[in-house]
Structures are given as structure tokens and as C-alpha cells.
Amino acid sequence: MVxxxxxxxxxxxxxxxGGMGVVYKAEDTRLxxxxxxxxxxxxxxxxxxxxxxxVQEAQTASSLDHPNICTIYAIEETDDGQMFISxxxxEGQTVKEKIEKGPLEFEEAVEIAxxxxxxxxxxxxxxxxxRDVKxxxxxxxxxxxxxxxxxxxAKLAGQARITKPGTTVGTVAYMSPEQVRGEGIDHRSDIWSLGIVLYEMLAGRLPWSGDNYETVLHSIFHEAPPPISRFRTDTPVTLQQVLGKMMEKGVRNRYRNM
Structure with a gap:
């Protein structure tokens, strides 16, 4: 391809x-x-x-023109019918790459969140x-x-990606309980996922123990995450409370909006 x-x-x-496609750096020769x-x-x-x-949802997202949303220029197809997004x-690092080096500084983690x-x-x-905040x-x-x-x-991929062979722990670790169950979800599922991301940025690890699919699912459904203060003693009580509410297993107990 290169x-x-x-x-x-x-x-x-x-x-x-990854499972959602292959990404290339390219030059738009027209513009x-x-x-x-x-x-x-x-x-x-x-x-x-x-x-x-x-396509409709991606177009709507791109039209938001928000500084924290990746700009989508076009959705096109190759001559043989493969869809791609421009x-x-x-230039930079994903939060995943940052976490791999260890917990983030408190101020940076909060700013990203x-x-x-x-x-x-x-x-x-x-x-x-x-639907796929991670x-x-x-x-x-x-x-x-x-x-x-x-x-x-994530909506395009649908429920099948949760249960297909080869599914990794990382695929489900940020999903809300209702999303894993395949139920209808709303914006509060994103709130849950962002709570998991913030927890991981601060702790340098996920709130769920276990390194296999079944164990993580059990934790998502049944276990309370260890207090973030166990890993970051500098976490203010108010932020601990915010994290707890974001990661409430009952969707009605989470924040109503961002």
C-alpha cells in the first residue's frame, strides 16, 4: 500500500x-x-x-467542528469498493501510548479528561x-x-465485536455493563468509559483485575473498582467521588451529562 x-x-x-481498520499517513495531492x-x-x-x-453519523460528528474532535474530511471508496475515511x-501520542510509560501527572490526566x-x-x-471511548x-x-x-x-462494528473469537481484554475493559450486555445505550455509556480512562491515567492500570476476558467481564458486572487513592494518594476526595459516580454500574446512578 505504501x-x-x-x-x-x-x-x-x-x-x-486493528479491528476497526488500518490507518495510513497520506498526502492529499489536491489540497x-x-x-x-x-x-x-x-x-x-x-x-x-x-x-x-x-456515514450519516460520521458526517454529523465531523460537522460539529469542535477542537477536541478529530476532523473528518471525506468518506470515500477505492475502485474495488473498500471504504476509507480521510x-x-x-503528530503526537495516544493516551494509550502515554499510559504504557506509567501513570500520568495529575494535572495532565485531569486536563485530558x-x-x-x-x-x-x-x-x-x-x-x-x-461507544468506544478508550x-x-x-x-x-x-x-x-x-x-x-x-x-x-463502534456502532458500525456492532455487538458482534464483543463476542467474536480473538476478542481481547482491551476490547471490553472500557465498555459499560449495559454495552457488554448488548442493551440499548446512550451518552451515559460514554461517561462510564471516560471514567475508566481517567482511572487508568491516574493509576497506570485498569480498575479491573484479571488478564482474561471472563474475569474482566465478571469485574465489570459485579466488582467495585479499588479506590483510586490506593494508587494515587494525591487524588482529591472530590475527584474520587466524581470517578465513583462516572463508574456507577447502574446507568441511572451516573451523571446525566458531561
Whole structure:
């Protein structure tokens, strides 16, 4: 793929990939700008109605024009019918990459959570739920800006990705109980997920013990997370309370909005 030209995009390098697709850095030869192209797996786009809903939701998310939401420029198809998304390219690190180096400084973790909440809040005000808030979908640019990636993709993937063979702990660790059960969800599921992300940024680890799918699911449904103060003694009581409410297992007990 690297070195090829698809439509008016010249592929420069592969940035990464996963269950939601493969991402490349590319040059938009028409507008002379660097972009990121995400090529969606064919199995995600076989259902034409689901694909159309995804396109509509992604278009709505891109129209929000919020500083904490990744800009989507276009949704296109290759000559052989593979769908791809042209979006903003940002130099920086994902929150996942930051956490891999250890717990974040308190001020940075809170700043990332606040900015992410602002972006999600804007989306929620337009009826858009992200459904896949996790460290890998939040990037901190080299300029210090926070960007949320992959709006709409989790809905396109659907419930099947939770139970398909090869599902990893990381796939479900940030999902709310109602999402794992396959129930209808709303913006409060994103609030749960952001609470897990904030906890992990501060503690340097997930609130759930266990390294296998079944154990994590049991924890999500039945166990209270260890107090964040066990890992970060500098966490104010008010923030401990905020985290507790964000991660309430009963959806009605969480915050009503961001």
C-alpha cells in the first residue's frame, strides 16, 4: 500500500491497525495537505444500511467542528469498493501510548479528561454517542491539543465485536455493563468509559483485575473498582467521588451529562 496513489491520496506510511481498520499517513495531492486515511475492514461494511447509518453519523460528528474532535474530511471508496475515511493527521501520542510509560501527572490526566468530556459533550448534545471511548482513541498532539478519534465506528462494528473469537481484554475493559450486555445505550455509556480512562491515567492500570476476558467481564458486572487513592494518594476526595459516580454500574446512578 505504501507508495501507491488511491484517488488523490498518495500513501506515505502505515501508522497502525486493528479491528476497526488500518490507518495510513497520506498526502492529499489536491489540497496539498497531510491526512490520515483509515481503511475499514470489508466485514464492517457488508451491511449497506449499517454503512449508511455510519456515514450519516460520521458526517454529523465531523460537522460539529469542535477542537477536541478529530476532523473528518471525506468518506470515500477505492475502485474495488473498500471504504476509507480521510481525516486530520496529528503528530503526537495516544493516551494509550502515554499510559504504557506509567501513570500520568495529575494535572495532565485531569486536563485530558476535561477536554475529552467537552468534545463528547458536544457530540452528545447532537445525539451522537461515541461507544468506544478508550485511551487508543484519544490523542494528545505535540501542541498539547486533545483529539477524540473514531466517532461512529463502534456502532458500525456492532455487538458482534464483543463476542467474536480473538476478542481481547482491551476490547471490553472500557465498555459499560449495559454495552457488554448488548442493551440499548446512550451518552451515559460514554461517561462510564471516560471514567475508566481517567482511572487508568491516574493509576497506570485498569480498575479491573484479571488478564482474561471472563474475569474482566465478571469485574465489570459485579466488582467495585479499588479506590483510586490506593494508587494515587494525591487524588482529591472530590475527584474520587466524581470517578465513583462516572463508574456507577447502574446507568441511572451516573451523571446525566458531561
Amino acid at each position: 507508495g501507491k496513489t488511491i484517488s488523490h491520496y498518495r500513501i506515505l506510511e502505515k501508522l497502525g491497525g 496539498r495537505r497531510t491526512v490520515a486515511l483509515k481503511f475499514l475492514p470489508p466485514e464492517l461494511t457488508q451491511d449497506s444500511e449499517a454503512t449508511q447509518r455510519f 481525516m486530520g493527521f496529528y 476535561v477536554r475529552t468530556a467537552q468534545g463528547l459533550g458536544k457530540a452528545h448534545s447532537k445525539g451522537i454517542v461515541h 485511551p487508543a482513541n484519544i490523542i494528545v498532539t505535540d501542541e498539547g491539543h486533545i483529539k477524540i478519534l473514531d466517532f461512529g465506528l
